[in-house]
Amino acid sequence: MGEPRPLGRFGEYGGRYAPESLVEACREVDEAFRQARADPGFAAALAELLALHAGRPTPLTPARRLSQELGVQLYLKREDLTHTGSHKINNVLGQALLAARMGRRRLIAETGAGQHGVATATAAALLGLEATVFMGERDMERQALNVFRMRMLGAEVVPVTTGSRTLKDATSEAMRHWVGATGDSHYCVGSVVGPDPYPWMVREFQRVIGDEARGQCAAELRTGVPDHVVACVGGGSNAAGTFAGFADTSARFVGVEAEGGAGAARGRLGVLHGCRSLFLQDDDGQIIEAHSIAAGLDYPGVGPEHAHLRELGRARYVTVTDEEAVGAAVRLARSEGIVPALESAHALAWVIRAAGDGELAAGSTVLMTLSGRGDKDISTLKELL
Known part of the structure; x- marks a missing residue:
């Protein structure tokens, strides 16, 4: 379970099937992650956050x-x-530090159970970033406590009313929103899914x-x-x-x-x-x-x-x-x-x-x-x- 082949390929799986408007954003995340991964200072900062905050x-x-x-x-x-x-906090602290390193001022996230959203809101508050979290309307109803926690932490929680109103649809909406916000926002993907480099980057943070x-x-x-x-x-x-x-x-x-x-x-x-x-x-x-x-x-x-x-x-x-x-x-x-x-x-x-x-x-x-x-x-x- 090392680094994937070019364009994030795990055998025939993976890749970067992103809209043209997001291809460059994914490249920037990939480059920034590779540089951060090789930087002892980044590793030390993340280790400190994981110990003292998480x-x-x-x-x-x-x-x-x-x-x-x-x-x-x-x-x-x-x-x-x-x-x-x-476990969501492990990945989010890593991506939030990466976003700050890239000069991004806002985190975009999707969430299902709400734990990734809460972790994103937490990291944003800690590092002085804004947070926008997309969550299916159905999940918001059954995870009302986490919705309140996100809002208390200062995040904007956006209800997703399309499709099944759950995690799949929240992810789709978050990606659509990122298309128009790549200049100042980082999409903080919550799992080992999405276009390269997210699957292996999230795995490495976890x-x-x-x-x-x-x-x-x-x-x-x-x-x-x-x-x-x-x-x-x-x-x-x-x-x-x-x-x-x-x-x-x-x-x-x-x-x-x-x-x-x-x-x-x-x-x-x-x-x-x-x-x-x-x-x-x-x-x-x-x-x-x-x-x-x-x-x-x-x-x-x-x-x-x-x-x-x-x-x-x-x-x-x-x-x-x-x-x-x-x-x-x-x-x-x-x-x-x-x-x-x-x-x-x-x-x-x-x-x-x-x-x-x-x-x-x-x-x-x-x-x-x-x-x-x-x-x-x-x-x-x-x-x-």
């Missing part, structure tokens, strides 16, 4: 009671304990998860490396960041998608939001609306590197139903005192299912990235339980 490193927590129940050794990489409550976990596993586990590395996948940033830390090991990667948003598991080759990847499509090649109880997984595709990892057989992608995810969230709350985001609960649901049916061997070690905390989902869970 609260890194996050702990590796053994889920002792649940492990005993399941017959496996489950370890949780606690991204829920970062400032703003999810690999702090995997790099930290690799060192923590080396100290905690007898073998030094877990048997399985598991994470939920919408676009797939927390999974890509986690997998990157274990790319050269024997650990088996499992990406867990929502049953109604299984781009990697059931998608077809297509182009959306600037990249070539796997997307849910009908026989005419039209994008099919995704569905998930977790707004952050309500996306009809997957990042191009995930599509490539699936094709290579390096990672496996499985699906989990809404009901399984809710059950997993309750089980973690009652066994470990942790209320996870519904996105993260999808990953846990697969671990529970795989341990129960013998797919995970007794005593095997499992590292699971707990990508976010469940505060934002309390009203949804309250209605169901």
Whole structure:
């Protein structure tokens, strides 16, 4: 999981399928990122922000009671304990620093569950930038708490009323808005999707998860490396960041998608939001609306590197139903005192299912990235339980 081929190609996936008006903007981001990546000063500034503002490193927590129940050794990489409550802050602090380095004064973002929007609003306030966040009207209703948090932090939240009124449509609107604002604004993409260089740039900003976990596993586990590395996948940033830390090991990667948003598991080759990847499509090649109880997984595709990892057989992608995810969230709350985001609960649901049916061997070690905390989902869970 190194640098992609020219124009961000991961095998046949990736690329820069952007409108002509955005091609130069993408080139500028690519050049600025490569320069920043080679600059020790940029790395030091980002490391300082991650430590002092985001609260890194996050702990590796053994889920002792649940492990005993399941017959496996489950370890949780606690991204829920970062400032703003999810892994999204890692990428956003990196991109916000990059935007300031480029002389941009405003961040544009899309958001589904609201966590990326909150992280963007937070970073903008911290660095003295403006923030405009596009969010589907349906997601705004089910994630009202995060909408309030974004506005309290000073961001403009723009409702998106087209299509399914969820993450796909918010992304489309954000990209359209960027077309007319490239001179003073940076599009802060929230996942490993979009035109080159975004898929690998976001992965590189998120690999702090995997790099930290690799060192923590080396100290905690007898073998030094877990048997399985598991994470939920919408676009797939927390999974890509986690997998990157274990790319050269024997650990088996499992990406867990929502049953109604299984781009990697059931998608077809297509182009959306600037990249070539796997997307849910009908026989005419039209994008099919995704569905998930977790707004952050309500996306009809997957990042191009995930599509490539699936094709290579390096990672496996499985699906989990809404009901399984809710059950997993309750089980973690009652066994470990942790209320996870519904996105993260999808990953846990697969671990529970795989341990129960013998797919995970007794005593095997499992590292699971707990990508976010469940505060934002309390009203949804309250209605169901």
